[in-house]
Amino acid sequence: MTARTINVRLPEALYKQIEELSKATARTKSFLAIDALTNYVQHESWQIRDIHQGIQEADAGEFASAKQVNAVFAKYGA
Numbered sequence: 001m002t003a004r005t006i007n008v009r010l011p012e013a014l015y016k017q018i019e020e021l022s023k024a025t026a027r028t029k030s031f032l033a034i035d036a037l038t039n040y041v042q043h044e045s046w047q048i049r050d051i052h053q054g055i056q057e058a059d060a061g062e063f064a065s066a067k068q069v070n071a072v073f074a075k076y077g078a
Helices: 012-025 031-061 066-075
Strands: none
Touching: 012 031
């Protein structure tokens, strides 16, 4: 696996928390940062996938009918 480097400035309090966690878990700060970023990116990526899927569906002309839209509005009181 090829690795790339980024530089990030952290607030002092966050840096200290990472340092404490690193010592307590016997993990490097780099390991903790990679783990946290990996989890964040995986958690947030669904939005991008859903947007791209929606655009593809719209480009293909796949839209909800007026009846379907009204049913959703009625269900949620809008």
